[in-house]
Amino acid sequence: MNADRELLVATGVRKIYRTGSVAVTALDDLDLAVRPGEMVGVMGPSGSGKTTLLNCLSGLDDIDAGRVEIEGRDLFAMSDAVRTEHRARTMGFVFQAFNLIPVFSAVENVELPLLLVGTRPHEARSRALAMLDRVGLGHRVGHRPSEMSGGEQQRVTIARALVGRPAVVWADEPTGNLDTTMAGQVMDLLCALNRDEGQTIVLVTHDSAIGARVPRLIRMRDGRLVGDVRQNVPGGAEAAADLSRG
Numbered sequence: 506m507n508a509d510r511e512l513l514v515a516t517g518v519r520k521i522y523r524t525g526s527v528a529v530t531a532l533d534d535l536d537l538a539v540r541p542g543e544m545v546g547v548m549g550p551s552g553s554g555k556t557t558l559l560n561c562l563s564g565l566d567d568i569d570a571g572r573v574e575i576e577g578r579d580l581f582a583m584s585d586a587v588r589t590e591h592r593a594r595t596m597g598f599v600f601q602a603f604n605l606i607p608v609f610s611a612v613e614n615v616e617l618p619l620l621l622v623g624t625r626p627h628e629a630r631s632r633a634l635a636m637l638d639r640v641g642l643g644h645r646v647g648h649r650p651s652e653m654s655g656g657e658q659q660r661v662t663i664a665r666a667l668v669g670r671p672a673v674v675w676a677d678e679p680t681g682n683l684d685t686t687m688a689g690q691v692m693d694l695l696c697a698l699n700r701d702e703g704q705t706i707v708l709v710t711h712d713s714a715i716g717a718r719v720p721r722l723i724r725m726r727d728g729r730l731v732g733d734v735r736q737n738v739p740g741g742a743e744a745a746a747d748l749s750r751g
């Protein structure tokens with residue numbers, strides 16, 4: 506593995522949840538490397554550790570063993586404060602629940618992460634407006650979340666995740682709350698951002714139709730990586746056939 510070329514390198518990552526006398530090994534000696542510009546799908550059955558992988562590799566949650574490096578920096582060697590700051594500057598997040606601030610308009614939601622890292626208000630506003638335009642919501646900038654469809658709300662969260670030009674965007678079941686049409690539109694957008702702008706994206710899904718659309722698909726079972734394939738996209742037929750063989 507050529508560490509210089511990797512954006513993210515996880516080695517021997519272990520995560521154990523302890524609840525009373527029960528211990529669940531959610532990540533078991535996991536290795537993963539992601540290059541700049543990759544779009545990586547993470548699939549696996551419910552409980553296989555997909556969300557844990559995302560939370561641990563992004564440093565949202567602690568690990569029990571191993572090492573995670575982003576752009577050559579050891580995530581867990583940082584203090585909590587430094588890690589939080591590092592996350593705000595290098596990572597964007599998109600979750601199944603849109604997690605927008607209900608009393609804020611679309612543009613206020615999108616500019617917030619920029620304001621939090623000290624971007625001047627005028628610049629934050631203009632970048633948020635440009636990003637909303639990029640996700641096809643130039644006509645909705647003043648709407649509150651409750652005044653938008655689920656697909657529109659998720660495109661606002663994607664704009665919010667990308668506005669700071671993060672090194673990596675983590676998405677956990679981003680289409681999980683959307684109907685098929687809206688899910689397709691959100692995937693179109695994520696794929697375009699990866700293809701056209703080289704945005705690195707790690708996307709967790711349990712939906713094989715979504716998994717068929719990503720250039721690289723890794724599969725998890727019981728906290729371990731059990732597959733890692735590069736697929737021909739668009740089309741995804743090859744991948745779909747592969748998945749149906751299970």
Ligand code: ADP
Binds near residue numbers: 549552553557558
């Ligand atoms: P997935 O996202 O693939 O459905 P998760 O990463 O959420 O899987 O969970 C992996 C395993 O860890 C499961 O067995 C789950 O029950 C367990 N788990 C997840 N979060 C917690 C937690 N906060 N406390 C205890 N066990 C957890």
Ligand code: MG
Binds near residue numbers: 555557
């Ligand atoms: Mg999950």
